[in-house]
Amino acid sequence: MAILEVRNIEKSFGSTKVLKNIDFSLEQGQALAIIGSSGSGKTTLLRCLNFLERPDKGKIVVQGETLFDADDPATMREKDVRMKRLHFGMVFQSFNLFPQYTALENVMLANQLLEKEKPGFKEHKKEIYAQIEEHAKELLDKMGLSDRADHYPHQLSGGQQQRVAIARALALHPDILCFDEPTSALDPELTGEVLKVIRSLADQNTTMVIVTHEMAFARDVADQVIFMDEGIILEQGDARQVIEHPTQERTKQFLSRFAEK
Amino acid sequence: MSTIMEQMPIVFQALNVGFVQTLKLFFVTLLGAFPLGLVIAFGSMSGFRPLRYLTRIFVWIIRGTPLMIQLLIIYYFPGLVLGKTIWGGGEDGRFLAAAVSFIVNYACYFSEIYRGGIQSVPKGQQEAGLVLGMTKSQIFFKVTLLQMIKRIVPPISNEIITLVKDTSLARIIALQEIIWAGQAFLKGSQGISGQIWPLFFTAVYYLVFSGILTLLLGWLERKLDYFK
Numbered sequence: 066m067a068i069l070e071v072r073n074i075e076k077s078f079g080s081t082k083v084l085k086n087i088d089f090s091l092e093q094g095q096a097l098a099i100i101g102s103s104g105s106g107k108t109t110l111l112r113c114l115n116f117l118e119r120p121d122k123g124k125i126v127v128q129g130e131t132l133f134d135a136d137d138p139a140t141m142r143e144k145d146v147r148m149k150r151l152h153f154g155m156v157f158q159s160f161n162l163f164p165q166y167t168a169l170e171n172v173m174l175a176n177q178l179l180e181k182e183k184p185g186f187k188e189h190k191k192e193i194y195a196q197i198e199e200h201a202k203e204l205l206d207k208m209g210l211s212d213r214a215d216h217y218p219h220q221l222s223g224g225q226q227q228r229v230a231i232a233r234a235l236a237l238h239p240d241i242l243c244f245d246e247p248t249s250a251l252d253p254e255l256t257g258e259v260l261k262v263i264r265s266l267a268d269q270n271t272t273m274v275i276v277t278h279e280m281a282f283a284r285d286v287a288d289q290v291i292f293m294d295e296g297i298i299l300e301q302g303d304a305r306q307v308i309e310h311p312t313q314e315r316t317k318q319f320l321s322r323f324a325e326k
Numbered sequence: 327m328s329t330i331m332e333q334m335p336i337v338f339q340a341l342n343v344g345f346v347q348t349l350k351l352f353f354v355t356l357l358g359a360f361p362l363g364l365v366i367a368f369g370s371m372s373g374f375r376p377l378r379y380l381t382r383i384f385v386w387i388i389r390g391t392p393l394m395i396q397l398l399i400i401y402y403f404p405g406l407v408l409g410k411t412i413w414g415g416g417e418d419g420r421f422l423a424a425a426v427s428f429i430v431n432y433a434c435y436f437s438e439i440y441r442g443g444i445q446s447v448p449k450g451q452q453e454a455g456l457v458l459g460m461t462k463s464q465i466f467f468k469v470t471l472l473q474m475i476k477r478i479v480p481p482i483s484n485e486i487i488t489l490v491k492d493t494s495l496a497r498i499i500a501l502q503e504i505i506w507a508g509q510a511f512l513k514g515s516q517g518i519s520g521q522i523w524p525l526f527f528t529a530v531y532y533l534v535f536s537g538i539l540t541l542l543l544g545w546l547e548r549k550l551d552y553f554k
């Protein structure tokens with residue numbers, strides 16, 4: 066069974082339809098790359114998955130559980146949405162780290178707040194916090210940032226900030242980790258270190274949805290690729306197949322722009 | 327005619343009394359204007375259009391006219407036009423009227439600063455909190471509040487220092503603050519008249535007080551310098 070099923074999602078802003086009939090599924094442990102030109106709706110799709118936008122139509126199912134169904138208002142209750150979001154992790158193009166917290170604190174904050182709400186927190190506060198800290202340090206270590214744990218975001222390079230953001234998203238153990246152009250805000254010499262981290266996550270079978278303009282990366286790391294064009298999925302399939310042998314004219318045009326570079 | 331040495335205790339006694347009134351007006355204004363400014367800021371950002379426009383027009387009027395006019399109107403209007411003074415008599419009445427004028431005036435200035443502070447925190451901060459499963463109030467208190475405070479401290483500091491000196495405007499309705507106290511010795515009070523030097527000393531009070539505040543606010547600003 067697929068870990069993620071997206072069924073016929075539609076989304077309009079005012080009178081413009083930004084997503085039309087978006088339908089795909091993703092297997093556990095696989096990486097899906099979403100490519101497509103600017104304005105084709107890639108970010109909007111990720112935002113729908115993370116409940117930052119509410120689709121007008123369609124369904125989102127994770128591990129058989131219907132998280133969202135446009136025909137069922139019961140799936141949209143504000144207090145449930147908060148917990149449903151935790152199925153997904155999100156890494157933003159602009160990192161969005163919290164500037165007043167150190168790298169380590171950024172990674173720990175959400176877990177601390179979630180634990181606080183659980184019964185029995187007060188009695189075991191020390192152990193719980195120690196556990197969260199240990200876990201956060203492991204994640205930073207995995208990101209190659211153990212020596213940057215106490216740095217504030219403004220003291221880190223863009224590539225380091227993005228790796229902290231990845232650790233922060235992983236800290237909540239999401240089922241599916243989403244990336245929205247994780248390297249687009251980085252200087253070219255810093256993209257490599259972030260892509261390397263994502264590649265190693267793929268090697269460890271992390272389920273991921275990655276919006277990217279790095280075609281070689283998508284081809285090598287992703288299992289599947291979706292090409293979006295003006296709000297629809299124009300082509301999808303095996304990553305190598307789609308990127309090396311696209312069938313649609315629009316996909317060919319789009320990919321040729323990258324080949325020229 | 328007494329010597330300056332003999333006049334000094336009398337003068338400083340009077341200036342101290344005046345300065346207490348100045349300080350009272352200063353702190354009462356801040357205490358009232360900090361929260362009222364927040365209310366006005368929310369009004370000026372309201373999704374409900376009539377409220378937003380009304381609030382912004384009000385802020386525009388208050389910020390676009392001199393505080394001195396506002397003081398005079400607020401103090402005299404009820405008595406002269408409505409035929410009934412609502413402020414009560416004497417120094418207490420004058421203080422109440424002055425406090426209301428100052429609070430409303432400064433709240434409008436603060437509201438604009440708050441609004442700028444709130445709007446300057448990038449949307450992405452809120453969204454990052456949401457996708458991490460935080461509630462709106464957790465996001466406000468744990469993520470955005472401190473960033474807002476950091477951004478509003480410098481402009482609020484300027485307003486606070488301005489307020490120190492603006493309190494003297496209450497002189498126009500004869501509030502017995504420090505300028506009033508110093509000026510009394512020009513015209514004559516307690517056997518001392520035609521003396522300008524007490525006024526110079528009022529300036530020293532202001533300088534010392536605004537100096538202390540500048541240091542405190544600068545310290546606060548540096549405290550928040552650890553992040554960007």
Ligand SMILES: Nc1ncnc2c1ncn2[C@@H]1O[C@H](COP(=O)(O)OP(=O)(O)OP(=O)(O)O)[C@@H](O)[C@H]1O
Pocket residue numbers: 078083101102103104105106107108109110
């Ligand atoms: N909040 C919004 N209100 C109105 N229109 C929006 C909003 N968000 C996105 N859009 C529009 O929806 C379309 C798709 O935007 P989206 O950001 O999803 O594209 P994208 O594929 O991520 O593009 P890019 O590669 O530039 O990031 C665009 O035409 C955009 O202008």
Ligand SMILES: [Mg+2]
Pocket residue numbers: 107108109245
């Ligand atoms: Mg985008």
